[in-house]
Amino acid sequence: xxxxxxxxxxIIGIGKISLGSHIPAALASPLVKIVAFIDPETxxxxxxxxxxxxxxxxxxxxxxxxxxIDGAVIATPNHLHAPLAIECLNMxxxxxxxxxxxxSVEDGLAVIEAEKKSGKKVSVxxxxxxxPNFQLFKKLMDQNYFGKIRKFAYQFGTPGGWSTFSNYxxxxxxxxxxxxxxxxxxxxDRMLNLFGYPxxxxxxxxxxGGPEANARLLMSFGQGxxxxxxxVYFSKTxxxxxxxxxxxxxxxxxxxDNQTDLVLHPNxxxxxxxxxxxxxxxxxxxxxxxxxxxxxxxxCQKDCKPMVSAEEGLVSLKLIEEAYQNREKISDDWFExxxx
Amino acid sequence: MTGLNWMGNxxxxxxxxxxxxxxxxxxxxxxxxKKDIEVIAIIHSDGNAWRLSRRKDLTLRQVDIMxxxxxxxxxxxxxxxxxxxxxxxxxxxxxxxxxxxEAKQAGVKHFVHISSILIYxxxxxxxxxxxxxQPDPQTNAYGILKLKQDDMVQNAAxxxxxxxxxxxxxxxGPYSLFLNGLINxxxxxxxxxxxxGNNACATVDVGNLAIAIERALFNxxxxxxxxxxxxxxxxxxxxVTEYMLNLTSKAELITIEKQDIxxxxxxxxxxxxxxxxxxxxxxxxxxxxxxxxxxxxxxxxFFRGLVAKLPGKMEDRVRLGVEGPxxxxxxxxxxxxxxxxxxxxxxxxxxxCDRLQKDLGYTPENTFEESMKAYSKWYCALRGxxxxxxxxxxxxx
Numbered sequence: 001x002x003x004x005x006x007x008x009x010x011i012i013g014i015g016k017i018s019l020g021s022h023i024p025a026a027l028a029s030p031l032v033k034i035v036a037f038i039d040p041e042t043x044x045x046x047x048x049x050x051x052x053x054x055x056x057x058x059x060x061x062x063x064x065x066x067x068x069i070d071g072a073v074i075a076t077p078n079h080l081h082a083p084l085a086i087e088c089l090n091m092x093x094x095x096x097x098x099x100x101x102x103x104s105v106e107d108g109l110a111v112i113e114a115e116k117k118s119g120k121k122v123s124v125x126x127x128x129x130x131x132p133n134f135q136l137f138k139k140l141m142d143q144n145y146f147g148k149i150r151k152f153a154y155q156f157g158t159p160g161g162w163s164t165f166s167n168y169x170x171x172x173x174x175x176x177x178x179x180x181x182x183x184x185x186x187x188x189d190r191m192l193n194l195f196g197y198p199x200x201x202x203x204x205x206x207x208x209g210g211p212e213a214n215a216r217l218l219m220s221f222g223q224g225x226x227x228x229x230x231x232v233y234f235s236k237t238x239x240x241x242x243x244x245x246x247x248x249x250x251x252x253x254x255x256x257d258n259q260t261d262l263v264l265h266p267n268x269x270x271x272x273x274x275x276x277x278x279x280x281x282x283x284x285x286x287x288x289x290x291x292x293x294x295x296x297x298x299x300c301q302k303d304c305k306p307m308v309s310a311e312e313g314l315v316s317l318k319l320i321e322e323a324y325q326n327r328e329k330i331s332d333d334w335f336e337x338x339x340x
Numbered sequence: 341m342t343g344l345n346w347m348g349n350x351x352x353x354x355x356x357x358x359x360x361x362x363x364x365x366x367x368x369x370x371x372x373x374k375k376d377i378e379v380i381a382i383i384h385s386d387g388n389a390w391r392l393s394r395r396k397d398l399t400l401r402q403v404d405i406m407x408x409x410x411x412x413x414x415x416x417x418x419x420x421x422x423x424x425x426x427x428x429x430x431x432x433x434x435x436x437x438x439x440x441x442e443a444k445q446a447g448v449k450h451f452v453h454i455s456s457i458l459i460y461x462x463x464x465x466x467x468x469x470x471x472x473x474q475p476d477p478q479t480n481a482y483g484i485l486k487l488k489q490d491d492m493v494q495n496a497a498x499x500x501x502x503x504x505x506x507x508x509x510x511x512x513g514p515y516s517l518f519l520n521g522l523i524n525x526x527x528x529x530x531x532x533x534x535x536x537g538n539n540a541c542a543t544v545d546v547g548n549l550a551i552a553i554e555r556a557l558f559n560x561x562x563x564x565x566x567x568x569x570x571x572x573x574x575x576x577x578x579x580v581t582e583y584m585l586n587l588t589s590k591a592e593l594i595t596i597e598k599q600d601i602x603x604x605x606x607x608x609x610x611x612x613x614x615x616x617x618x619x620x621x622x623x624x625x626x627x628x629x630x631x632x633x634x635x636x637x638x639x640x641x642f643f644r645g646l647v648a649k650l651p652g653k654m655e656d657r658v659r660l661g662v663e664g665p666x667x668x669x670x671x672x673x674x675x676x677x678x679x680x681x682x683x684x685x686x687x688x689x690x691x692x693c694d695r696l697q698k699d700l701g702y703t704p705e706n707t708f709e710e711s712m713k714a715y716s717k718w719y720c721a722l723r724g725x726x727x728x729x730x731x732x733x734x735x736x737x
Contacts, residue, residue: 151732161390208395209396235722236391237391237515242736
């Protein structure tokens with residue numbers, strides 16, 4: 001049975017992602033009541049609470065928190081995800097961790113261990129799983145609507161991106177990598193959800209010791225005739241037309257990054273484009289962040305698996321670590337390449 | 341850190357403001373390749389600094405150029421300053437004022453500022469081939485702003501801060517924003533070629549620009565001067581667009597005429613007409629906006645009720661008088677040409693970097709052709725056109 005009493009939520013880490021996404025999503029949800037902000041920068045946290053008209057407890061640490069809470073959203077720099085999650089779980093608090101689960105597989109395993117011991121829930125903030133076009137594509141793929149899948153290509157690129165209050169994204173250690181973690185991990189999660197864990201992964205990136213700004217992944221899934229080849233590119237230095245294109249037996253399927261468009265260019269009718277939609281899907285105006293928080297709350301209240309579990313978050317981390325271990329430097333001396 | 345080298349002299353420390361931009365990054369990379377120079381990369385926010393933060397050999401410093409205290413601290417140890425910042429008018433004027441004052445206060449040995457060829461306007465005079473010509477930005481807003489900045493920098497030179505201004509045209513090379521914009525316009529039918537592309541398209545490779553800045557930083561001969569920098573080649577739009585066209589699936593470029601440009605970028609005439617203003621005030625658009633206020637909504641309903649009580653034809657005449665006849669806007673059937681951008685083909689001046697070469701020993705390292713080939717390679721690699729996934733990826737374009 002779902003409780004009618006709002007779920008008492010704390011937001012840990014009052015940075016840009018909380019400001020722009022988690023706080024508005026929690027405020028929009030009838031299932032949730034924000035009761036506390038936790039951030040070492042208490043003054044800024046207080047200003048942001050005032051901005052939203054919130055009368056919440058402001059605390060510099062989880063340890064000092066006085067309010068009674070049911071769960072917490074952890075939206076801090078990546079290297080703090082694991083220690084804070086473990087601290088919360090040990091105090092009997094379920095956590096929704098902004099992606100990634102942790103900044104290393106080792107830390108991720110420690111979170112899973114703490115989850116098991118505590119009996120509380122851990123959900124990972126891969127909110128793009130809620131994109132309607134992704135959900136429809138997955139459903140159709142599982143029904144074998146597109147026939148055999150041969151290969152896919154995905155790219156996402158922006159010249160720069162959002163900036164943080166703490167500048168932590170300029171520090172490779174704090175991030176646990178570069179663009180592959182900051183931007184790429186969302187797509188990798190969706191890809192793992194679609195195709196499972198790849199058999200081969202090859203990463204090329206442009207890191208010169210710091211967080212890479214460009215990353216290209218080549219990978220394959222399965223063997224022989226069932227083999228699916230994949231190409232993925234993430235850039236923080238240039239704009240790219242973003243989206244996923246999948247070469248299938250039935251035709252080319254394109255999933256736009258606008259969350260909704262899913263189109264099929266059939267192989268047998270090259271002058272036709274079919275817009276696919278799900279008439280049974282409920283239309284929701286809620287953001288994917290709200291859907292994510294509500295899924296987290298339901299998983300806590302009904303004691304069921306959240307949309308993205310800690311185990312799934314760990315698989316993403318494993319893939320990222322494996323990719324970094326075998327990385328090659330991308331060729332980016334464009335004049336040198338010309339034989340100059 | 342003492343800031344002294346082993347000879348006991350103050351180390352060369354260059355603070356680059358606007359380091360994360362296209363030009364700023366090239367300047368940083370150029371300076372990092374030199375021995376005995378310490379580079380201080382000053383950025384406004386970490387979001388756009390990815391090209392720099394991937395380097396472990398560089399420390400980034402976040403500074404708000406509008407904060408005098410932050411600027412003071414950032415350049416306290418700097419011996420040289422490069423200004424590549426961009427931003428709002430206020431940032432570009434007030435920020436520069438702070439930067440110049442603090443640079444003088446800190447005893448900076450040389451200050452180099454990036455200007456723009458647009459200080460010579462959209463229709464540069466034939467004399468502007470040479471940078472000794474008097475700038476005249478005409479109505480170009482960016483040119484006017486950059487010229488104001490140039491004046492501030494030259495005044496600072498008169499007041500004792502050694503400064504040099506480097507004035508680039510379209511900056512090309514890998515990551516070029518000008519070329520990215522041009523290729524997108526070609527793809528989307530927004531670019532039309534004028535006069536078979538025979539007009540001048542002034543360019544400078546971003547690496548050459550960085551070299552010019554480095555020369556200006558460490559050569560006192562340029563103090564108080566402004567120099568145009570180019571690749572020292574007379575490049576035409578046909579040459580530039582040929583490279584770009586090869587990167588698209590287009591077979592050929594749209595061609596346009598000079599009259600088309602002149603007709604389409606003619607500034608609209610604004611004339612005062614009290615009657616038209618009154619009619620606009622009582623138009624349905626304005627009334628609809630006002631009806632959101634409950635009181636004004638009631639007033640509007642009252643007047644609408646009065647009009648509705650008028651005899652049929654009279655009511656129609658009142659409405660026609662207020663709203664005017666039904667208007668249908670013209671819908672263009674042609675390509676959505678960006679006329680403002682295309683008008684740059686009418687500039688018609690091959691700018692020269694002779695004085696920069698003579699005074700400061702500037703020698704461009706990359707030719708126009710090398711720069712364009714490097715851009716093409718960067719573009720293809722970025723888009724996966726060098727892989728077996730090219731055809732799939734082109735479906736996303």
